[in-house]
Amino acid sequence: MTVWHDVDDVKAVYTPIFGKPQGADKFNDDLAFGRQRLASLNSSLISLCTTIPEKFGVTEELIKPFLEGMTMSKAIEENKLFIIDLEILEGCPAKTETHVITCPFALFYFNNDHQLKPIAIQLFQQKGPDNPVFLPSDPPYTWLLAKMWYNLADATYHQALTHLNFTHLMMEGICVATNRQLSPSHPMFILLHPHFKYIMAVNAMDFWSLEDYGTLPADLKRRGVLEQSVLTDAYQMRDDALLLYDAIKNYVQKYVTHYYENDSSLQEDNEIQDWGAEIVMSVDDGGAGVKGVKNGGRFETTDHLVMTLTPIIYACSVGHAVANYQQYEEYGDPFNYPFIMHGVPPKEKGEVSIETILQSIATKDELLKLMAITKLLSEKDKQKLGDFEELTFTDPPAIQILEEFQQNLRDIGKTIDERNKLREPAYDWLHPRTIPNSISI
Known part of the structure; x- marks a missing residue:
């Protein structure tokens, strides 16, 4: 020794x-x-x-x-x-x-x-x-x-739960359900696919819940640290991550409501309903075992779907970046x-x-x-959040929604640059240019 x-x-x-x-x-x-x-x-x-x-x-x-x-x-x-x-x-x-x-x-x-x-x-x-x-x-x-x-x-705790369980393992189960239940041409498959790109190559849900722990604002509120008046100017991860979470939610909401003009069309989509059923199904029964999915995985409204897809994309990109790099x-x-x-x-x-x-x-x-x-x-994937290696979006309105998301991310980058002028040391770990789309390592 x-x-x-x-x-x-x-x-x-x-x-x-x-x-x-x-x-x-x-x-x-x-x-x-x-x-x-x-x-x-x-x-x-x-x-x-x-x-x-x-x-x-x-x-x-x-x-x-x-x-x-x-x-x-x-x-x-x-x-x-x-x-x-x-x-x-x-x-x-x-x-x-x-x-x-x-x-x-x-x-x-x-x-x-x-x-x-x-x-x-x-x-x-x-x-x-x-x-x-x-x-x-x-x-x-x-x-x-x-x-x-x-x-x-x-x-x-970080390696066993924050990093491995709450990003790699949880997202792997959802990735499997996505490939089982959604055809490659399904709009929600197209939305999720870039964020699952490498997860299977690198890789019993416990107390973790998508609603309470995976949804950033809810997690911060549960811990009493959501408001800017708490830990003012010091909780850099919170302040930058909220910008990104909101951008992802806005992107997902526009995308979902483009393909589901009303709640009835969502309720009649058997593929997405089967996907919801599998991600909440217990691991013993062959599902992903995810707790806290809106309405028990039965998507009655577009909001139910948005509030499920948003934390999934966040976990694959921003959440993993925080825990890994x-x-x-x-x-x-x-x-x-x-x-x-x-x-x-x-x-x-x-x-x-x-x-x-x-x-x-x-x-x-x-x-x-x-x-x-x-x-x-700590090595990062070259493809940053919102920049996909292959153009999976072919529908012109969907491409426009993606481009708006990319512009929003550029604006967030400028905001973080301004914040970092006043931070000592600077916090660059959640700058959009440093966040990959998926769990690639």
């Missing part, structure tokens, strides 16, 4: 072939850790905190120094406290008996400078003397180690977003040495393998 001598020894692995990941520019940086919750790979977990869970050992006394003179109740009242609860990972089996997966709570404060900062981390669900609440006032490397173990859990920049630095941790999580708040940190991170061989994989996964 390679022994890391110091932090610079780790940084020396970044050769010109790979390049230095963006995460390597930060070390034990609370602002960078907060920004990961809003503009990184897994930025759909954070929720507005309206109460402290009983299992989370946070008290007024513990976090008072980090609230800029506020009481905890006042911070909650003013929408300044945010929480992530990874209870879903409790009892999750690890790769080997020596690996540990935490199931943490993390609490964040949105300060007067519009910056999100971590103020408390508890690494396991049940509070107790061997499961302390770690704080920014703890010894520096103790606090760093707590953040790293938190990020290991976040990475586990920053992987090298984030996972490439083992202090920034650990994908592997050795040893055990800290059970007390005593002093931790840099040697302990170096022994906890991935070995050189592990890090180089991870860099190679994530560099490959």
Whole structure:
């Protein structure tokens, strides 16, 4: 096993072939850790905190120094406290008996400078003397180690659910249903086909629901972060993604209402009704098992169909882009977003040495393998959203609808360019020119 001598020894692995990941520019940086919750790979977990869970050992006394003179109740009242609860990972089996997966709570404060900062981390669900609440006032490397173990859990959720399950696997089931139930000449097949182009080559629904989790505005509202008055100017993923979601919805709505002039024509379309039935059918019965489809997959109105197609196209393009293309920049630095941790999580708040940190991170061989994989996964398809390799649209009105969508995307790109002039750092991950049509890797 390679022994890391110091932090610079780790940084020396970044050769010109790979390049230095963006995460390597930060070390034990609370602002960078907060920004990961809003503009990184897994930025759909954070929720507005309206109460402290009983299992989370946070008290007024513990976090008072980090609230800029506020009481905890006042911070909650003013929408300044945010929480992530990874209870879903409790009892999750690890790769080997020596690996540990935490199931943490993390609490964040949105300060007067519009910056999100971590103020408390508890690494396991049940509070107790061997499961302390770690704080920014703890010894520096103790606090760093707590953040790293938190990020290991976040990475586990990201890869298993946000990335693999909610994009690749879910969309694969819908792709199969599309090819089974819709003929290649069907207008809805033509609409969906560019967004399913490579999914089968690269690849039991749980709590995930198309209506609650897959529909971006509903997901943001469920987490209490839809309104611009919450996390103002800081939640870049939300702000840019909403522009794209609305553009996709507008595009789909125009397209659907062009082919279905009234609800009766939709209700009489056996192909699309059979498609709806299959995507909601349980996996055991041969369906895709998607929950939360409008009207149980029986499309009585064009709105039912629009509200089903929109999150599907969004997930194949924007949703996957959010979850995938920053992987090298984030996972490439083992202090920034650990994908592997050795040893055990800290059970007390005593002093931790840099040697302990170096022994906890991935070995050189592990890090180089991870860099190679994530560099490959971060490569983008050349065909950006709305720009199809083959012209599947031949109907002149449909071509016009597509061209209007493309223009809307260009306008969104200009808006994001203007926003980035005021952002530090800039957020380019949801610029339309960087988003592929489909899950191609």
